[in-house]
Structure formats: structure tokens, C-alpha cells
């Protein structure tokens with residue numbers, strides 16, 4: 001082999017090796033469509049809600065954590081309704097449970113709500129689709145302290161539908177909510 005041919009061959013081999021390495025890399029790291037996990041921002045303030053279980057978008061290990069500001073940045077909804085816990089009608093404001101579950105890519109059939117004092121309630125995902133269930137963070141435009149069922153309180157629009165004025169839905173109305181486990 002002439003020196004010139006040897007040089008050309010070695011250049012070709014280097015090129016091939018580089019191309020093969022790039023190709024292998026491309027296979028290992030799927031381009032463009034990375035799982036939307038990266039889309040869920042990280043909390044900077046105190047974590048007020050942790051979502052676990054069958055979710056696609058996470059920001060802390062296998063879980064999705066939210067601070068109040070993250071919940072406030074989701075579209076907000078206000079229900080004005082009477083409820084068993086107050087003598088008159090109040091305004092309950094916060095993101096829809098539906099939108100919170102969408103933000104984490106919830107995949108199950110129900111959500112177990114876990115509250116302070118170990119209260120648990122199972123909420124079918126169909127409730128979130130069918131009703132404007134609000135993850136209440138403001139009552140009458142003011143944050144809810146823990147001693148007033150805060151900081152997060154699951155509220156259904158009881159006044160909008162007779163079906164909802166029932167123990168079944170009252171029991172799903174977990175206050176002092178800490179976690180949602182999608183299952």
C-alpha cells in the first residue's frame with residue numbers, strides 16, 4: 001500500500017468510527033421527543049402538594065411536587081357554592097383537579113387523596129372529568145390557613161348539581177390535602 005492510500009484508508013476508518021459512534025449515540029438518546037418529564041418545573045417555595053403513582057411527568061424522583069406558586073400559575077377556577085362546612089355560600093378558587101392531573105400526565109382510574117391527620121379519600125378520575133372540582137387554595141380570595149382546612153381543600157360545585165349534595169362527594173372533599181396518589 002502506498003503511503004497515500006494508507007492515509008486515505010485511515011481517514012475513511014476514522015470517519016466511519018465517528019459516524020458509528022454518532023449513530024449509536026442517536027439510538028441511545030432519542031431526539032426531539034424527550035418524555036415531557038422535563039416540562040414540569042421544579043418548586044422553589046415550600047412544597048404543598050406531592051403527586052405519586054401513575055404519572056408521566058415528574059420533578060422529584062418518581063413524584064411531582066408543587067409549591068403554591070406553581071398551582072397559582074395553572075388556569076384558575078372559582079366555584080361559588082354552599083357546602084356542609086360553612087353556614088353561607090363562599091367563593092372557592094384554585095386550579096381544577098382535572099388540570100392538576102393533566103399537568104402530571106395522570107394515567108390511572110382513581111386518585112387517593114391523603115390529608116393531614118391521615119384522612120384518605122378515593123376519588124374516581126371521572127369525577128375530575130365530569131365536574132369542575134377545584135383544588136381550593138383561596139376562600140373568598142384569601143389563602144386558607146391550616147386551621148381553616150387549608151392550605152389545599154378539594155371542593156366540588158355542590159350547588160350546581162343535586163347529585164353532589166351527598167355524603168359520597170362530601171367524603172371526597174378532603175381538606176388539609178397533602179398528597180394525591182394516582183392509581
Ligand SMILES: Nc1nc2c(c(=O)[nH]1)N[C@H]1C(S)=C(S)[C@@H](COP(=O)(O)O)O[C@H]1N2
Pocket residue numbers: 084085115116117119167170171172173174175176177
Ligand atoms: N382532611 C379531612 N378531610 C375530610 C374529612 C376529614 O376527616 N379530614 N372528613 C370527610 C368526610 S367523611 C366528610 S362527610 C366531610 C364532612 O366532614 P364534617 O361533617 O366532619 O365536617 O369532610 C371530608 N373531608
Ligand SMILES: [Mo]
Pocket residue numbers: 167170171
Ligand atoms: Mo363522611
